[in-house]
Amino acid sequence: MEPNNVNEQTTSYERNQLAYLDDLEEWQVSQDDTDVRGWMVYTANGEIVGKIKRMVVAPAQLRVRYLDVELDHEVTNAFRDMMRRLRGVDERDAPATFNEDDKNVLIPIGLAQIDEEQHKVWVPGLSISTYYLLPRHRHGTLITPAYEADVVTYYDRNYLERSGKYDRMGYHPDRHRDSDYMDDHFYDCEYFHDRELAER
Numbered sequence: 749m750e751p752n753n754v755n756e757q758t759t760s761y762e763r764n765q766l767a768y769l770d771d772l773e774e775w776q777v778s779q780d781d782t783d784v785r786g787w788m789v790y791t792a793n794g795e796i797v798g799k800i801k802r803m804v805v806a807p808a809q810l811r812v813r814y815l816d817v818e819l820d821h822e823v824t825n826a827f828r829d830m831m832r833r834l835r836g837v838d839e840r841d842a843p844a845t846f847n848e849d850d851k852n853v854l855i856p857i858g859l860a861q862i863d864e865e866q867h868k869v870w871v872p873g874l875s876i877s878t879y880y881l882l883p884r885h886r887h888g889t890l891i892t893p894a895y896e897a898d899v900v901t902y903y904d905r906n907y908l909e910r911s912g913k914y915d916r917m918g919y920h921p922d923r924h925r926d927s928d929y930m931d932d933h934f935y936d937c938e939y940f941h942d943r944e945l946a947e948r
Contacts, residue, residue: 768816769805785801786799787869792870798819817852826876852887854899878906
C-alpha cells in the first residue's frame with residue numbers, strides 16, 4: 749500500500765506504523781464486513797463506555813488494531829468525582845488529571861466482542877472504573893509509539909492482571925505488536941480474524 753501523498757502527517761503515520769482508517773483514502777472496511785464506527789461500547793454489565801469514533805489500523809498488515817472510543821460523559825464525570833473525593837478538595841480547586849479535550853481512548857480490537865445484531869461492541873474483561881485512568885488522547889491526534897506503550901501497559905496491568913511487562917523507554921511497537929503475546933491478547937479478534945481492509 750502506497751501513501752496518497754507524502755506530507756508531515758503521512759510521514760508520522762509511516763514512522764508510527766498506525767493510522768486512522770478515515771485518513772487512508774485508498775482503503776475502507778470490506779463490503780463483506782461490518783463497519784462499527786458510530787456503535788456504542790459496553791461493559792459486560794451493560795454500562796456505557798462510549799462511542800466508537802474511528803478505527804485505528806496497521807496499514808502494512810491491513811488490519812484493524814484499535815477502536816478509537818470517545819468516552820461517555822458519565823465516565824468522565826465519574827472520574828472527576830472520584831478524583832475530587834480522593835483529594836478532598838473543592839471542585840474549583842481540583843487539578844485536572846486529563847485535559848478537558850482528551851476524551852478518547854484506545855481499545856485493542858482483541859478485547860472487543862462485536863454484536864452485529866444489536867449494533868453494539870462489548871468489552872467483557874473490564875469494569876467501567878478501569879476506563880477512569882486509561883491513557884487518553886484528543887480526537888484526531890496521531891497515535892505515537894509512546895502513547896501506545898502507555899495504553900498497552902495499562903491494559904497489561906488491568907486486563908491481564910500482570911505488571912512490569914513493558915518498559916516504556918525500551919518499548920518497540922513493531923516487535924510487541926508482532927509478538928504472539930500481543931496478537932493473542934490484544935489484536936486477535938474473532939470477528940476481524942483473517943479479515944483485511946479493502947481498496948475503495
